[in-house]
Amino acid sequence: MSLAGLFAFVQNLTFAQVLAYFWPFFLLDMLRYVIIESLLIFKFLFRRKRRQQRRALARHQLFSERPVVSIIVPGKNEGKHISALANSLSQQTYNNFELIIVDDGSDDNTALICRHLLKQGKIDRFFRNEVRGGKASGANTALRFSKGKFIIHIDADSHLAADAIEQILLPFYLDETVGAVGGDVRVANENASFATRLQTIEYIKTISAGRVAASELGILRIISGAHGAFKREVLEQIYGWDVGPGLDGDITLKIRKLGYRVVHAVHAVCYTNVPSKFSSLRKQRYRWDRSLVRFRLRKHVNMLAPASNFRSSSFFSIIENIVFNVFFDFKWIVYVIYMLYTAPHYLGYVFIINYFLYFLANIVQFIIARALIAPSYYSADGLTPFFLPLMPFYTGLYLRAVRTYAYLMEFLHKTSYDDPWNPWKVSRIAKKEKL
Amino acid sequence: MKIYGITTESSFVLPNIATSTIESLLDDTGTTKGAVVHYTQGDKGKVHHWVQRIRQHPHPRIYLMPLALIYEGEKPPTLLQKQFDECVSVTQLNSASSTKSALFERVGQWLDRIPNLDNNSSDSSIPFKILRLMASRNKGLEPILTPSNNRGFVYPAIEPMFERSDDSPITSLDFLHRQQFLGRDFFKRAHFCPICESAFLNFIETCPDCAAENLTKEELVHHFKCGHVDNLSHFERHNQLVCPKCDERLKHIGVDYDKPSIVYQCKQCTLQFQDPLLKVQCYSCESVSNIDDVSVEDIYVYQLSAIGLNAALYGLDALFTSILQTDLQLFSNREFKSFIHIEKARISRYKKSTSCVATIYFENLDSLFHRLGKRTEQLFKEISAVFKSVFRESDVISALNESVFVILMTETSEENANLALNRLKNAIQDLFEASLAKELSVGILTRVHRIDSASDLNLMLENALKVEEK
Numbered sequence: 006m007s008l009a010g011l012f013a014f015v016q017n018l019t020f021a022q023v024l025a026y027f028w029p030f031f032l033l034d035m036l037r038y039v040i041i042e043s044l045l046i047f048k049f050l051f052r053r054k055r056r057q058q059r060r061a062l063a064r065h066q067l068f069s070e071r072p073v074v075s076i077i078v079p080g081k082n083e084g085k086h087i088s089a090l091a092n093s094l095s096q097q098t099y100n101n102f103e104l105i106i107v108d109d110g111s112d113d114n115t116a117l118i119c120r121h122l123l124k125q126g127k128i129d130r131f132f133r134n135e136v137r138g139g140k141a142s143g144a145n146t147a148l149r150f151s152k153g154k155f156i157i158h159i160d161a162d163s164h165l166a167a168d169a170i171e172q173i174l175l176p177f178y179l180d181e182t183v184g185a186v187g188g189d190v191r192v193a194n195e196n197a198s199f200a201t202r203l204q205t206i207e208y209i210k211t212i213s214a215g216r217v218a219a220s221e222l223g224i225l226r227i228i229s230g231a232h233g234a235f236k237r238e239v240l241e242q243i244y245g246w247d248v249g250p251g252l253d254g255d256i257t258l259k260i261r262k263l264g265y266r267v268v269h270a271v272h273a274v275c276y277t278n279v280p281s282k283f284s285s286l287r288k289q290r291y292r293w294d295r296s297l298v299r300f301r302l303r304k305h306v307n308m309l310a311p312a313s314n315f316r317s318s319s320f321f322s323i324i325e326n327i328v329f330n331v332f333f334d335f336k337w338i339v340y341v342i343y344m345l346y347t348a349p350h351y352l353g354y355v356f357i358i359n360y361f362l363y364f365l366a367n368i369v370q371f372i373i374a375r376a377l378i379a380p381s382y383y384s385a386d387g388l389t390p391f392f393l394p395l396m397p398f399y400t401g402l403y404l405r406a407v408r409t410y411a412y413l414m415e416f417l418h419k420t421s422y423d424d425p426w427n428p429w430k431v432s433r434i435a436k437k438e439k440l
Numbered sequence: 441m442k443i444y445g446i447t448t449e450s451s452f453v454l455p456n457i458a459t460s461t462i463e464s465l466l467d468d469t470g471t472t473k474g475a476v477v478h479y480t481q482g483d484k485g486k487v488h489h490w491v492q493r494i495r496q497h498p499h500p501r502i503y504l505m506p507l508a509l510i511y512e513g514e515k516p517p518t519l520l521q522k523q524f525d526e527c528v529s530v531t532q533l534n535s536a537s538s539t540k541s542a543l544f545e546r547v548g549q550w551l552d553r554i555p556n557l558d559n560n561s562s563d564s565s566i567p568f569k570i571l572r573l574m575a576s577r578n579k580g581l582e583p584i585l586t587p588s589n590n591r592g593f594v595y596p597a598i599e600p601m602f603e604r605s606d607d608s609p610i611t612s613l614d615f616l617h618r619q620q621f622l623g624r625d626f627f628k629r630a631h632f633c634p635i636c637e638s639a640f641l642n643f644i645e646t647c648p649d650c651a652a653e654n655l656t657k658e659e660l661v662h663h664f665k666c667g668h669v670d671n672l673s674h675f676e677r678h679n680q681l682v683c684p685k686c687d688e689r690l691k692h693i694g695v696d697y698d699k700p701s702i703v704y705q706c707k708q709c710t711l712q713f714q715d716p717l718l719k720v721q722c723y724s725c726e727s728v729s730n731i732d733d734v735s736v737e738d739i740y741v742y743q744l745s746a747i748g749l750n751a752a753l754y755g756l757d758a759l760f761t762s763i764l765q766t767d768l769q770l771f772s773n774r775e776f777k778s779f780i781h782i783e784k785a786r787i788s789r790y791k792k793s794t795s796c797v798a799t800i801y802f803e804n805l806d807s808l809f810h811r812l813g814k815r816t817e818q819l820f821k822e823i824s825a826v827f828k829s830v831f832r833e834s835d836v837i838s839a840l841n842e843s844v845f846v847i848l849m850t851e852t853s854e855e856n857a858n859l860a861l862n863r864l865k866n867a868i869q870d871l872f873e874a875s876l877a878k879e880l881s882v883g884i885l886t887r888v889h890r891i892d893s894a895s896d897l898n899l900m901l902e903n904a905l906k907v908e909e910k
């Protein structure tokens with residue numbers, strides 16, 4: 006294998022051979038993530054430009070109505086983050102909100118810190134559950150005591166851009182059928198480590214660009230727990246959150262089932278701290294990926310059935326999710342076996358060319374995503390794009406390996422029910438009831 | 441209601457003793473050994489008044505007089521009972537009388553030990569009277585809780601010594617404790633109004649928003665299966681708990697649901713919250729304060745210390761210094777400083793003389809009181825005699841405090857001064873051995889400073905205290 010050999014191999018490739026050797030890239034990934042996604046983003050940008058006047062009107066409506074917004078922050082042992090979060094909220098352009106903190110059975114000084122902040126008036130309401138009940142019960146406790154017309158759920162360790170609340174509320178005023186709006190989540194600790202650099206690119210690609218595309222297509226299936234807004238009446242209809250993990254995706258599906266639109270507000274920016282070590286990143290993704298199997302393929306599989314509440318967009322949302330995430334995840338196993346069988350001598354060349362193609366695709370995706378978020382983009386040092394060449398390794402090998410393992414474990418052992426993320430008493434019931 | 445003055449040391453079986461009047465009782469400082477009050481219901485005020493008159497009398501024989509309360513039928517109030525040394529029902533009188541007379545005897549004997557007690561003796565200091573009352577009974581002072589006093593507790597035994605019912609007894613006891621005459625043990629911790637110090641407080645939970653007091657309290661329920669959280673009342677349906685979200689019946693707490701917390705609802709402004717604002721209203725002055733402003737104080741039980749026991753006999757001045765005072769004529773600190781000043785001037789003028797200042801520090805003098813009790817006085821007298829034999833008429837002695845003495849030894853070299861101090865040490869050491877007190881670890885530390893124009897008394901005293909610290 007040599008450089009000359011590689012060039013010779015590329016020159017001699019016929020169109021049929023290109024398709025035969027690189028079908029996963031050209032037929033699936035490029036088509037799905039580069040071409041279709043780019044077209045959808047262009048459509049979004051074009052429509053946004055056209056709807057500028059409507060947006061101004063919606064903004065005017067929001068500020069003249071000034072509805073109370075409840076910002077709910079459930080969590081365990083998150084006391085240390087609350088003060089910074091409250092400070093970031095005090096800078097908001099929209100300020101008619103109440104900040105509700107729910108301490109879900111913390112065993113550190115969270116309650117002490119929060120009671121102090123409550124006295125200082127930095128937070129508006131504080132509730133403590135002496136016994137831990139899990140994230141869903143914490144969010145539901147906050148919902149129970151909230152008064153706002155809109156409920157914004159954010160994670161304690163994140164902070165919002167100054168216009169984030171305003172931006173996340175606008176879609177409700179642009180379209181009455183919107184039941185929930187996902188906020189954009191970006192990486193706060195971009196320059197903390199190698200792992201956070203790669204996650205920064207990943208978040209811009211998959212959350213900022215990916216969710217705008219999904220939203221344009223009407224198949225957005227997740228609203229991040231770190232930053233999401235809901236109409237109160239919608240949450241009341243579905244009685245809040247169900248038991249997690251993966252409760253953000255779950256509640257989005259329930260809202261879709263009710264017939265509401267779910268959209269992504271790309272300029273409602275929330276900065277969150279991502280794992281700075283690959284080991285903790287692995288654990289986080291392992292949890293996230295398992296929930297896909299649990300919720301899409303177990304709990305909400307009925308959305309695929311042609312029942313009375315059947316909606317084609319919901320159907321496609323789930324199908325797209327299952328196909329691209331679950332089935333296509335296993336395609337690389339098929340691909341490797343297929344290549345071993347058809348062209349065992351060219352494996353090295355095929356790998357190098359594949360890597361190069363995915364690298365190019367990443368560059369295109371990044372440029373388009375970067376253009377999309379340009380008005381609200383902030384970077385610590387501008388060095389992150391230099392990490393793009395490593396992205397095929399990161400998404401193609403590292404994340405894929407974690408995901409495949411997570412799917413297998415969940416399929417075979419339902420391990421998500423043993424996750425310490427929920428208290429054992431809750432997981433036990435969830436497993437028994439097949440939730 | 442009658443009062444009987446007891447003049448004999450025999451038992452006080454009622455028919456055998458003669459009725460007296462309170463006036464004749466108060467006038468008789470010579471023969472009356474005690475008094476018995478025959479209590480009939482409704483005479484509470486009068487009895488208290490009599491006890492007050494007796495306990496407020498300046499003569500030790502009167503105010504220390506043992507008092508017994510005899511009642512028929514219903515027991516008198518506790519507060520009144522405790523003002524007396526004894527309280528006996530008429531029916532139990534015969535069996536109780538011998539122990540009562542023993543008490544009377546003990547008080548009599550203790551009074552006999554007071555030096556120079558005559559018909560004209562008069563104690564005006566209330567703290568001192570408290571010490572004497574405690575010492576004569578050999579009893580501690582216990583508070584009782586009562587609604588009759590603003591502070592919510594009184595020391596009934598000493599209460600009649602005071603004209604009015606305020607916090608003077610507590611102030612006096614605190615003073616005696618600070619002077620180490622009384623030791624104390626924790627009895628109870630109590631909350632007092634920050635404005636008027638009343639103990640009668642109403643603790644109120646109020647709404648943090650509108651300060652209303654009308655709150656309801658309800659438990660929160662968390663249904664594990666669907667994650668629903670709501671007030672308990674929202675789960676109640678036909679005497680069962682049913683989840684309003686998933687319609688499932690809740691069966692076992694801890695298994696399929698739990699109650700993670702409690703919420704309050706304000707009936708006035710409907711706010712729901714978990715931490716009501718705790719306020720305190722005083723029943724006396726009606727002021728409302730925050731819970732953090734309420735003063736929290738400890739209430740104590742007091743006992744007489746060994747020092748207090750001696751002070752009760754000989755006065756509040758320190759026993760040792762008072763003995764030295766009479767035997768040696770101690771100079772005050774100010775006078776002593778003047779002597780040093782003069783001596784310094786004299787030495788620097790004539791440049792012939794050598795004088796020294798000696799400091800003597802007695803370690804653990806307190807332990808002597810504890811070990812020797814009443815024999816301490818004798819020992820101190822003997823130590824005082826040693827001081828007298830060692831030091832000359834021309835030496836000037838002053839006490840810095842009870843344990844540190846400074847002596848100006850005029851026309852004495854350092855060598856001679858040290859010799860004299862060693863003599864003093866040995867003599868006192870012998871004294872301890874003779875008094876069977878050699879096991880006592882009373883150390884005597886001495887130091888000699890030569891006086892010259894640069895001598896600084898403060899520095900010397902400081903050095904003496906440094907020795908003390910070591």
